[in-house]
Amino acid sequence: xxxxxxxxxxxxxxxxxxxxxxxxxxxxxxxxxxxxxxxxxxxxxxxxxxxxxxxxxxxxxxxxxxxxxxxxxxxxxxxxxxxxxxxxxxxxxxxxxxxxxxxxxxxxxxxxxxxxxxxxxxxxxxxxxxxxxxxxxxxxxxxxxxxxxxxxxxxxxxxxxxxxxxxxxxxxxxxxxxxxxxxxxxxxxxxxxxxxxxxxxxxxxxxxxxxxxxxxxxxxxxxxxxxxxxxxxxxxxxxxxxxxxxxxxxxxxxxxxxxxxxxxxxxxxxxxxxxxxxxxxxxxxxxxxxxxxxxxxxxxxxxxxxxxxxxxxxxxxxxxxxxxxxxxxxxxxxxxxxxxxxxxxxxxxxxxxxxxxxxxxxxxxxxxxxxxxxxxxxxxxxxxxxxxxxxxxxxxxxxxxxxxxxxxxxxxxxxxxxxxxxxxxxxxxxxxxxxxxxxxxxxxxxxxxxxxxxxx
Numbered sequence: 433x434x435x436x437x438x439x440x441x442x443x444x445x446x447x448x449x450x451x452x453x454x455x456x457x458x459x460x461x462x463x464x465x466x467x468x469x470x471x472x473x474x475x476x477x478x479x480x481x482x483x484x485x486x487x488x489x490x491x492x493x494x495x496x497x498x499x500x501x502x503x504x505x506x507x508x509x510x511x512x513x514x515x516x517x518x519x520x521x522x523x524x525x526x527x528x529x530x531x532x533x534x535x536x537x538x539x540x541x542x543x544x545x546x547x548x549x550x551x552x553x554x555x556x557x558x559x560x561x562x563x564x565x566x567x568x569x570x571x572x573x574x575x576x577x578x579x580x581x582x583x584x585x586x587x588x589x590x591x592x593x594x595x596x597x598x599x600x601x602x603x604x605x606x607x608x609x610x611x612x613x614x615x616x617x618x619x620x621x622x623x624x625x626x627x628x629x630x631x632x633x634x635x636x637x638x639x640x641x642x643x644x645x646x647x648x649x650x651x652x653x654x655x656x657x658x659x660x661x662x663x664x665x666x667x668x669x670x671x672x673x674x675x676x677x678x679x680x681x682x683x684x685x686x687x688x689x690x691x692x693x694x695x696x697x698x699x700x701x702x703x704x705x706x707x708x709x710x711x712x713x714x715x716x717x718x719x720x721x722x723x724x725x726x727x728x729x730x731x732x733x734x735x736x737x738x739x740x741x742x743x744x745x746x747x748x749x750x751x752x753x754x755x756x757x758x759x760x761x762x763x764x765x766x767x768x769x770x771x772x773x774x775x776x777x778x779x780x781x782x783x784x785x786x787x788x789x790x791x792x793x794x795x796x797x798x799x800x801x802x803x804x805x806x807x808x809x810x811x812x813x814x815x816x817x818x819x820x821x822x823x824x825x826x827x828x829x830x831x832x833x834x835x836x837x838x839x840x841x842x843x844x845x846x847x848x849x850x851x852x853x854x855x856x857x858x859x860x861x862x863x864x865x866x867x868x869x870x871x872x873x874x875x876x877x878x879x880x881x882x883x884x885x886x887x888x
Contacts, residue, residue: 434610437603441473444598448587451595453482456554458546461487461509463501463616466559468508469604470596472613474557475512488549488556490542491520494534501616519545535626543592548799550591552828552870560585560594563601566651567631576719580662584655600648669701677706684710684754688729691752699726707739710754713842716740728752766817769854776816779852782887783816793874793881801887803862805872807880812857818850825860826869834860841866854884 445451459474461467474485489505491498502518509516519541527537546556565584572581587594596604608615621629639647676690686706691699703722708714717740724737728747736746742757767776774783787807823834832840838848843866854862862868864886874881 433606437599437607438473440598440603441596442477444587445595448593450588450593451481451483451555455481456484456486456551457557457593458486458488458549458554459557460542460546460559461489461505462618463489463505464559464618465604465608465613465615466561466596466601468613468615469599469607470557470559471508471512471514472611473607474595475514485514486549487514487516488546489516489518490538490545491518492523492538492541493521494523494538495618497616497618504614504616517545517549535628544800548801554591556592558592558594560597561599561601561604562597562652563632563636563648565597565655566636566648567628569651569655570631570635571627578719579658579665582655583658583662584651586659598652665701669698669705672698672702673705673709676702682755685748686752686754688750688752691729706754707743711741711743712839712848725752764818765850766815769814769816774816779816780888781852784883784885784887785814786883788881788883790878790881800865802883802885803868804874805861805868805882805884806874806878807882808878809872810856810861810882811859814861815855816852817855819848819853819860820858823853823855823858823860825863825867826871827867828870834863837863837867 451457457474459467459471461471471485471487474481474483478485487505487509489502491502495501506516506518521541523534523538523541526541527534530537532540543556550556569582569584572584575581585594585597587597599607607613621632636647644650672694676687676694678685678687684706686703691702694702700719700722703725704714704717707717707721707725711717721739725739725745728735728737728745729752731747733747733749736744738744738757744755744757746753746755765778767774769783769785771785771787774785776783788804793804819834819838824831825834825837834853835848838851841863843851852864853860854864856872859871860869861872862884
């Protein structure tokens with residue numbers, strides 16, 4: 433049984449091309465069965481895959497057992513000789529401040545922390561499994577998701593991988609039992625106050641008992657089928673997008689005549705892609721929004737509808753035009769930075785710049801709010817400013833225009849013109865909350881190190 437489970441994971445990793453030799457993988461570990469099993473598997477196969485591991489644990493401050501979870505993860509990492517990084521936060525307070533659910537606040541904080549530990553080309557591994565996939569698919573179906581949504585959790589998204597998505601929770605517990613891996617159950621997983629828990633504890637057991645005892649496996653197989661179908665659709669929609677859509681400055685124009693040549697289903701998919709492309713993400717874009725945009729085809733010139741994220745769709749003669757409500761109002765700023773504390777009151781931000789001796793420099797201190805750069809490579813004075821038309825940043829795989837970086841990093845379009853960067857003259861040093869220019873990395877030849885710390 434154990435041999436079959438391990439072989440199943442190995443085959444899944446190979447089929448999905450999740451791990452390559454030489455990878456550094458940040459493993460999100462809560463202390464539960466799923467993440468402990470994942471960590472044990474990767475650690476016992478380090479030599480096989482030729483990988484390095486780091487563990488990231490988030491202390492949410494929600495449950496009274498959180499201290500025990502943290503201490504357990506630290507102890508196991510010490511025993512297995514794996515570097516362990518702990519991030520403490522107050523999820524309840526973050527949820528309140530951002531007016532979102534605790535579940536969403538926790539997810540955002542986790543991934544922000546994981547990302548802060550990555551260097552270029554590092555990967556983040558999470559312990560989602562087949563049961564999680566089934567729960568996600570049911571949740572999305574009940575909320576009216578299309579095929580793209582019904583794909584569920586992806587085995588790979590950007591630099592995030594899910595190596596045990598192919599395993600059921602029963603297989604994971606069997607693995608833990610075989611290798612005598614202790615784990616900490618989160619008691620909130622057994623409370624039906626959350627939608628996902630209701631599906632896990634009530635809906636799926638009912639379906640198993642009355643309709644399909646293999647519902648979890650069935651849904652996992654369908655998720656893979658939907659992934660294949662969506663891959664085909666995305667390829668076709670991209671070709672239609674290139675034929676139907678043009679970009680004009682800060683606007684996006686959709687040719688009504690060209691759009692009308694496609695089937696209604698393709699029209700809807702195309703409009704959704706246009707909104708996603710224009711806004712920068714698909715969050716909060718619903719079928720109702722898509723239908724509202726399509727209705728402009730039958731309406732007279734000049735009619736408009738308001739959409740999420742200050743987006744407006746206009747009927748302009750034979751085009752549907754997407755633009756911003758505040759289009760034309762661009763806020764540019766530039767502040768000279770000095771050593772010491774720099775208070776940027778207009779942005780409600782404080783930047784602390786200080787030189788640190790090499791002997792106290794530790795790479796692990798670097799995160800999304802603190803960066804270390806080679807001070808000797810700074811040729812001009814540092815400035816905090818907005819991007820310019822020709823700005824680019826040098827990354828591991830070459831230079832990239834900030835316009836393209838903002839798209840890849842999913843920075844909302846309406847925020848791109850005001851997103852802060854730190855520049856050395858015309859050279860972009862650091863895009864805040866994002867990437868650091870590799871030309872300014874601290875190396876073995878670095879003599880003077882500058883610490884840049886951002887407090888928002």
